[in-house]
Amino acid sequence: MADFRLSDSEQALYERAMEFARKEIVPRAIELDIANEVPVDICQKAYEAGFMNLHIPKEAGGPHNTLFEETLIYEAMGYGDPGVATSINVNNLAFAPLVIGATIEQLQKYVQPMITSEKARFGAFCLTEREAGSDASATKTTAVRDGDEWVINGTKCWITNAPVADLFTVFAQTEPGSGYKGMAVFMVPKDAGVKIGHIENKLGQRASQQSEVIFENVRIPEDCLVGEVGRGFHIAMMTLDMTRTGIASIATGVCQRALDEASRFANTRIAFGKPIIRNQGISFTLADMAAKAHSARLATRHAAWLADNKLPGLGMDSAIAKLLASDYAMQNTTDAIQIMGGYGYAIEYGMETLFRGAKLLQIYEGTNQIQRIVIANELSKRAKTLDTGFRLNYPGVDAPDHSFKQ
Numbered sequence: 001m002a003d004f005r006l007s008d009s010e011q012a013l014y015e016r017a018m019e020f021a022r023k024e025i026v027p028r029a030i031e032l033d034i035a036n037e038v039p040v041d042i043c044q045k046a047y048e049a050g051f052m053n054l055h056i057p058k059e060a061g062g063p064h065n066t067l068f069e070e071t072l073i074y075e076a077m078g079y080g081d082p083g084v085a086t087s088i089n090v091n092n093l094a095f096a097p098l099v100i101g102a103t104i105e106q107l108q109k110y111v112q113p114m115i116t117s118e119k120a121r122f123g124a125f126c127l128t129e130r131e132a133g134s135d136a137s138a139t140k141t142t143a144v145r146d147g148d149e150w151v152i153n154g155t156k157c158w159i160t161n162a163p164v165a166d167l168f169t170v171f172a173q174t175e176p177g178s179g180y181k182g183m184a185v186f187m188v189p190k191d192a193g194v195k196i197g198h199i200e201n202k203l204g205q206r207a208s209q210q211s212e213v214i215f216e217n218v219r220i221p222e223d224c225l226v227g228e229v230g231r232g233f234h235i236a237m238m239t240l241d242m243t244r245t246g247i248a249s250i251a252t253g254v255c256q257r258a259l260d261e262a263s264r265f266a267n268t269r270i271a272f273g274k275p276i277i278r279n280q281g282i283s284f285t286l287a288d289m290a291a292k293a294h295s296a297r298l299a300t301r302h303a304a305w306l307a308d309n310k311l312p313g314l315g316m317d318s319a320i321a322k323l324l325a326s327d328y329a330m331q332n333t334t335d336a337i338q339i340m341g342g343y344g345y346a347i348e349y350g351m352e353t354l355f356r357g358a359k360l361l362q363i364y365e366g367t368n369q370i371q372r373i374v375i376a377n378e379l380s381k382r383a384k385t386l387d388t389g390f391r392l393n394y395p396g397v398d399a400p401d402h403s404f405k406q
């Protein structure tokens with residue numbers, strides 16, 4: 001029988017993560033957003049609490065958490081602040097292509113030291129370039145083989161945590177001009193000569209930091225190649241199918257936080273002699289916000305459950321989860337500001353920080369237009385074998401007979 005309850009250990013994990021968010025993140029969210037830096041001290045606490053590096057297998061020193069467990073942790077982190085959540089979450093993104101494509105020996109050599117040191121260490125996921133955003137196959141960074149080394153040249157941009165990272169997961173062309181077919185993925189240690197360029201300045205989620213990453217004749221040993229040459233694009237897409245649930249979880253946390261703050265405000269704020277929650281115009285908005293937080297959570301946990309159980313449909317369902325949860329996060333924070341009136345618009349009440357942070361959830365790890373493309377492609381495939389029970393063929397190229405017969 002289907003069971004929607006969390007197990008005892010999942011419930012305990014969720015509560016521990018929520019306590020962390022309320023104690024460590026919420027009180028500092030505004031100050032950290034103003035700073036526009038990686039909040040290394042909170043990341044350290046999250047690392048010690050076991051909220052980073054979730055999917056590394058046990059043989060390489062990791063906890064091998066499920067994707068479902070990740071949704072519980074990152075919903076809580078997003079509840080605290082989506083920027084802090086992004087900073088903490090990026091190692092999961094950076095290491096996912098390595099978990100998918102690298103051997104255990106490679107993980108032990110390059111990733112294990114990163115996740116077992118006393119201090120939190122950071123990875124960075126380097127896919128985007130100035131002329132290759134949504135269209136990742138337009139990557140221009142090159143990797144050329146020279147004896148038993150690879151030589152990397154190119155510049156990545158918008159790379160989260162890059163300024164503090166020690167290991168860069170880099171997507172590069174081994175056969176320039178051959179699009180997605182010529183891509184490969186590499187692990188590039190910082191001390192191989194990686195340089196940090198322009199630091200991006202941005203609207204929200206300023207408790208995370210992004211920069212350019214510059215590779216100028218960076219030489220790495222041949223065992224830094226992850227999987228086979230030509231598989232890089234495929235590994236990138238498999239990675240994003242999984243990691244989208246992480247973004248959807250952060251968005252779910254934002255949905256819930258916006259609802260909780262707006263409910264608290266509406267319950268105590270008096271206008272015309274009564275709490276504003278007693279006006280249907282306010283309470284119905286709160287009810288819609290609750291429905292959105294609930295739908296975001298269900299869609300997200302369902303996609304993660306599919307992945308953990310290796311069931312088909314992850315690509316489409318994780319795209320749906322990311323699309324719904326991030327759109328709802330934007331809508332709930334917008335509605336929360338409206339309910340909180342001028343206080344929603346003021347920095348010190350926190351909702352404007354959350355509102356600015358929510359916007360990014362619709363953009364990174366595949367914009368919501370790209371999520372719609374993923375969903376629509378799958379719909380188109382499924383439509384070919386879809387039986388609705390309706391027996392009249394629609395007009396079309398393959399329809400044998402376009403005329404209506406009784």
Ligand SMILES: Cc1cc2nc3c(=O)[nH]c(=O)nc-3n(C[C@H](O)[C@H](O)[C@H](O)COP(=O)(O)OP(=O)(O)OC[C@H]3O[C@@H](n4cnc5c(N)ncnc54)[C@H](O)[C@@H]3O)c2cc1C
Pocket residue numbers: 124125126127128130132133134135157158159160161202205210360363364365366367368369370373
């Ligand atoms: C704060 C932040 C953090 C980031 N972190 C990372 C990171 O750690 N690593 C990394 O590699 N990248 C990262 N990114 C990059 C991010 O993934 C890209 O910004 C995103 O994929 C979109 O690419 P773009 O900005 O180049 O927009 P473009 O691809 O230029 O798109 C511009 C607009 O056109 C739309 N569009 C494009 N193609 C289509 C289409 N076929 N149909 C309909 N609409 C379309 C897009 O949806 C978008 O609205 C980050 C970005 C930001 C802002």
